[in-house]
Amino acid sequence: MTQPPTRRRVLAAGAGVAMAPVVASCADPSADPHFNQVDPPGPGRQVGMAADVPVGGCQVFARYGTVVSQPEEGEFRAFNAECSHKGCFVGSSDQGHIPCRCHGSMFDLATGERLAGPAKEPLAPVEIVVEDGRIITA
Ligand code: FES
Numbered sequence: 001m002t003q004p005p006t007r008r009r010v011l012a013a014g015a016g017v018a019m020a021p022v023v024a025s026c027a028d029p030s031a032d033p034h035f036n037q038v039d040p041p042g043p044g045r046q047v048g049m050a051a052d053v054p055v056g057g058c059q060v061f062a063r064y065g066t067v068v069s070q071p072e073e074g075e076f077r078a079f080n081a082e083c084s085h086k087g088c089f090v091g092s093s094d095q096g097h098i099p100c101r102c103h104g105s106m107f108d109l110a111t112g113e114r115l116a117g118p119a120k121e122p123l124a125p126v127e128i129v130v131e132d133g134r135i136i137t138a
Contacts, residue, residue: 038065045137050076050130057094058109061135065089066126067098068135069109076130078137079112079123090123098123 039045048061048068053076058069060081067081067090079098081089088102097115098107105117112123127138 039063043137046134047078047128047137048135050133050135053135054094056096056109057092058090058098059092060089062089064137066137067092067123068128069098071109075110076128076135077110077112078126078128078135079107080126082124083119084114084121084123085117085119 045064047064047066048059050068050070053059053068053070055070055073058067060067062081065081066078068076068078070076079090083090083100083102083105085100085103085105088100090098090100090107093099097109098112100106100117100119103118105119106115107113107119107123108115112125114120114122129136129138
């Protein structure tokens with residue numbers, strides 16, 4: 001036979017529910033061991049969706065340290081997102097090049113070659129295939 005909840009039990013249960021979101025919102029994200037962690041894009045890993053990559057632009061998939069470009073519709077290229085100048089991540093863009101906002105280098109969407117700025121080397125290519133709209137490392 002179960003006892004009806006006492007007023008004290010009801011208040012204690014309510015306090016637990018109300019406190020949970022407060023504790024979660026105060027958590028320090030840098031304490032999470034997975035925060036800002038880059039998973040190297042090993043073979044067969046899905047790094048993102050092709051639909052997220054603009055034609056004539058690029059999209060950074062930071063978790064995998066990869067930038068994927070689409071210089072022509074349906075033509076995809078991928079590069080290591082670390083700028084060859086000082087290692088900042090390049091940015092996403094729909095402006096016809098891959099930008100690095102740290103010091104202004106720009107890279108070609110199709111080849112990763114340096115177009116402008118202080119970088120001397122191109123972006124390192126990453127082999128990919130696109131299957132069913134998914135971008136997968138080869
Ligand atoms: S790190 Fe990219 S331009 Fe300097």
